[in-house]
Amino acid sequence: MKKTKERKLTKSIIAVVMSAVFIVCSISTAVFAVNGDDDSSSQSGTSDSSSVSNESNSSDPSNDNSSNKSDESSSNSTSATTQQPSTTPTTSNSAAVGTKFTSGNYMYMVTGKNTVALKGFAKNVSLSTVKVKSNVTFNGVTYKVTKIGKASFKGENSIKTVISSLSVTSIGKHAFLKCKNLKKVRIKSNVTVIGQSAFRYCSKLSTINITSVVLKDVHQNAFSNIKSGAVINVMDASTRTLIKPTLKTKVSINVM
Numbered sequence: 001m002k003k004t005k006e007r008k009l010t011k012s013i014i015a016v017v018m019s020a021v022f023i024v025c026s027i028s029t030a031v032f033a034v035n036g037d038d039d040s041s042s043q044s045g046t047s048d049s050s051s052v053s054n055e056s057n058s059s060d061p062s063n064d065n066s067s068n069k070s071d072e073s074s075s076n077s078t079s080a081t082t083q084q085p086s087t088t089p090t091t092s093n094s095a096a097v098g099t100k101f102t103s104g105n106y107m108y109m110v111t112g113k114n115t116v117a118l119k120g121f122a123k124n125v126s127l128s129t130v131k132v133k134s135n136v137t138f139n140g141v142t143y144k145v146t147k148i149g150k151a152s153f154k155g156e157n158s159i160k161t162v163i164s165s166l167s168v169t170s171i172g173k174h175a176f177l178k179c180k181n182l183k184k185v186r187i188k189s190n191v192t193v194i195g196q197s198a199f200r201y202c203s204k205l206s207t208i209n210i211t212s213v214v215l216k217d218v219h220q221n222a223f224s225n226i227k228s229g230a231v232i233n234v235m236d237a238s239t240r241t242l243i244k245p246t247l248k249t250k251v252s253i254n255v256m
Contacts, residue, residue, distance in 0.1 A: 094141055103136040109149060117147035117172070126158040134167040148175045150195070157181050164188050171198050173219070180204065187212060197221045208232040211256075215239050224248040 095101070099110040105125045108116040118132055130153060135142050139231070145165060150172040162176065162185045165198060173195035176182060182202040191212045196219035199205060205226040213235045223232070228249045233256050235239050240253045 011183040022030060053100075067246070069236070094143075095138065101138045101191065102115055104133075106133075106136075109147070110141070110143065111147065114143050115146045116142065116143040117149035118145055118152055118235070119149045121156065126156070128158055129161045129163070130159055131163045132168055133156040134165040134198055146170070150174060151177065153179060155179065164191060166190055169193070171195055175199075176202060178202070183207065185209070190212065191215060193217045193219075194222045195219050197224065199226060200224045202226050208231045208238060210234045212239070215242060218242040218246055220246060221248070222246040223251070226251065 061213045062242075073100060094113050095110045095148050097110050097112060098253065100119065101108055101110075102122045104194050105122050105127060109119045111117050116136065121127065133143055133145055137143070144167050146167055146169050148164065148168060148171045151174040152172065153162075154174050154177045156176075157180050159176070159179045159182050162182065164171070164187050166188050167190070168188065170191050170193040171187070171191060175195060176185075176196045177197050177199075178201045180201070180203055182199070183204050183206055185199065185205065185208045187208070187210045189211045191210075192218065198219070199208075200221050200223070203225065205223075205231065208226075210225070210233065222242060223246050225248055228251075230249070230251045232243060232253045234243065234253060235256055237255055240255060243253055
């Protein structure tokens with residue numbers, strides 16, 4: 001009977017101990033679970049915060065754009081600083097008809113819009129060869145030389161050779177009158193008029209080459225009193241017919 005009571009008591013003690021162990025284990029498990037959740041939440045929060053920060057930086061291009069804009073601004077500023085000035089020439093209006101000016105060795109007179117006549121040597125200039133230019137520039141405007149003007153080289157004894165340009169269409173009255181040392185003249189292809197006494201009394205003038213086929217008018221005495229035996233070379237018979245009446249000395253006119 002006594003042993004039976006002891007056994008019951010032992011079982012009761014074991015049951016109490018087992019209950020206590022179970023409770024302790026349950027409490028420990030619960031505490032561990034709570035701590036685990038807190039750590040997970042903390043890690044999740046950190047991850048989320050990092051993600052948000054990265055997304056913010058990624059989705060907001062202001063920093064990159066600001067940098068790019070700064071670079072572009074710097075580039076544009078450099079470009080504007082190093083840009084070369086325009087080299088396009090500025091031009092003014094053509095000078096008034098009758099305006100005289102000097103360019104190089106010669107003097108010119110404005111005869112129309114962007115056209116001039118050669119009027120002789122510039123002051124204190126004396127040359128053996130007159131070589132007419134096609135164009136000259138004055139005050140930023142380019143003029144075409146279309147005429148050798150009236151009496152432009154009259155009595156200029158330094159001249160030995162005259163060469164007209166393709167732009168010249170007329171040789172004026174008395175243009176080379178009494179140029180006593182003039183020996184050779186070349187009249188190019190666009191001359192239509194040779195004025196009265198243009199080469200009269202050029203006593204040494206021995207060779208004249210006329211390549212114009214549009215010559216329409218050779219005025220009186222244009223080639224009178226040039227060197228006897230001189231040769232005039234022309235392009236066609238009609239030009240020879242125009243020149244022949246203007247001669248007073250023995251001159252040969254050859255068709256080239």
